Amino acid sequence: QKEVEQNSGPLSVPEGAIASLNCTYSDRGSQSFFWYRQYSGKSPELIMFIYSNGDKEDGRFTAQLNKASQYVSLLIRDSQPSDSATYLCAVMRDGQNFVFGPGTRLSVLP
């Protein structure tokens, strides 16, 4: 079992819809959780981080964390074609290094 798992996609949603991206992790000691967006050939950029169970909202983005079930998700409301990218889930353990999932490719169709 990989430490951080994501569906590779592609996940296709129509413009204006809600895109739901999911991530599961295996280490119960994981403390912090991050979502990065990566456009093709570019570097990852941080979208959100979440530490506590529940929801955290920032504009059109909502991160959800459930430590009991060991999953973290990212919701993108009112999806735009410019949201088309690969979304990487990252988990920090031991306060030191991140472990990245393989990423989910999102395609928002106009």
Place this chain on the structure above:
Amino acid sequence: DADVTQTPRNRITKTGKRIMLECSQTKGHDRMYWYRQDPGLGLQLIYYSFDVKDINKGEISDGYSVSRQAQAKFSLSLESAIPNQTALYFCATSDPTGRGYTFGSGTRLTVV
């Protein structure tokens, strides 16, 4: 100017050659990292350093070495490049709070 600068941006090299990828940062962070990215495999940690005197192997360090010349500079070397080291390489920095990494623009390395 970018917070994290990687050079070169692209490099094609031959099997067996030694190559160095360089990274410099203006964030003032102590922590620096080297990752490689292959399609469908996400980011894999090669080496990391928490200060100038601290160097640690990551999950895929074989065939690579690093040097932390200063707080702001962290270079990655391939002593004898092989074709399966063809990948996109990223340098990153972070502060101790762990509130995310700042990545460089990446170096696309092709070994022929």
